[in-house]
Amino acid sequence: MNVNYKELAKKYGTPYYVYDFDSIKVNYHAIKDAFKARKSLVCYAVKANSNLSVIKTLANEGSGADCVSIGEVKRALKAGVPNYKIIFSGVGKSDEEIKQALELDILMINVESEAELFRVEIQAKELDKKARISIRVNPNIDPKTHPYISTGLHENKFGVDIDTAKRMYIKAKNSDFLDPVGIHFHIGSQLTELNPIKESSVIVADLVRTLKVIGVEIKFFDIGGGLGIQYKDETLIDPNEYVQAILETLFGLDVTVVCEPGRYIVGNTGEFVTKVLYEKNNGGKRFVVVDGAMNDLIRPSLYNAYHKIEVLNKMDKEKLNCNVVGPICESGDFFAKNIELPMTEHDDLMVIYSAGAYGFTMSSNYNTRNKVCELALENSSVRVIRKRDTFEDQIANEVEFLN
Ligand code: LLP
Secondary structure (H helix, E strand, C coil): CCHHHHHHHHHCCCCEEEEEHHHHHHHHHHHHHCCCCCCCEEEEEHHHHHHHHHHHHHHCCCCEEEEEEEHHHHHHCCCCHHCCCCECCCCCCCHHHHHHHHHHCCCEEECCCCCHHEEEHHHHHCCCCEEEEEEEEEECCCCCCCCHHHHCCCCCCCCCHHHHHHHHHHHCCCCCEEECCCCCECCCCCCCHHHHHHHHHHHHHHHHHHHCCCCCCEEEECCCCEEECCCCCCCCCCCCHHHHHHHHHCCCCEEEEEEECHHHHHHHEEEEEEEEEEEEEEECEEEEEEECCCCCCCHHHHHHHCCCCEEEECCCCCCEEEECCCCCCCCCCEEEEEEEEECCCCCCEEECCCCCCHHHHHCCCHHHCCCCCCEEEEECEEEEECCCCCHHHHHHHCCCCCC
């Protein structure tokens, strides 16, 4: 990224995340523009990076928000996303979350089971409202991605099968408190093959046509998120081909296409910057110990995910095999294993790329480590968009010790 990493480290300390807001906007428009004249709504998947400034930047460009907790809904609203562009998904919404979502009058609640439809109806009745809903269909298609982020097979917990969906739509149509306006599928994340998405869209579009015959008019066709990005050498789905493939399945239907990209919009726009603490050798095995850790960026530990790593100003030097590890007390605390890096010195800076999605949002205070600060590059200047935690922040809710 076009920033002075060293200066930022000096000013704000390490580790830190830095995001390129100009690229975030470009990525949003790459998807939005692919829909061209077609009615569409891009709802950024807030879970990928839920910093308020990130959401606000996207809201200003016209983006909606795909949320998976009432907390995310509140973030989206606070950041300026209008309620009529917010959707609320997730397999386990509590009564309280459903109630609040109805009160906030968001575009639709995406229902993931018959039991949940029942709860939404009860909550809507109590509020004397008609709940706009969509139903998440599980098309039983293998998305060919990491099993932890695959969601479109019956063996996964998400959505309902076609027959159940039909039953639910009929129930909703006959209810005074439910308004079935949408249909939804999302088969997985970091998708690099178009075919599984297309096959799913064919199945779900067929269902929409069947529903039309029985008097259920679907207005929103929500194709979920999932577009992959390049971490290493993945071949990518072109947004235009993606949209074209979806639109081809929608013949005869007058629907607004909704999509929920997260990673595609922010993934490659963020970097995690960490400082080298030590080099050490254990019986011939070289470790580079840095000040960032799995609590800051858990993707390598959790999914064995690859993130490109570079040592600043040294990459032209001779490289040797090593593991890059953090200070946390478990062997799963690593950013890379068996990669080639130049010899480092105390205080060298290391950049971990493609960390804009599911980086900070999955971070924790494990080992009583402060969550790091987040910076934004926009129009050639850098600003803080989240301050680093302090120890006091971390203990603030431990009431027994506070007076
Ligand atoms: N919509 C739904 C219903 C989702 O479950 C997800 C992601 C998205 C949209 C956004 O997907 P994206 O466009 O970002 O692929 N923590 C994992 C990824 C988990 C994805 C969960 N759902 C990772 O770091 O790879």
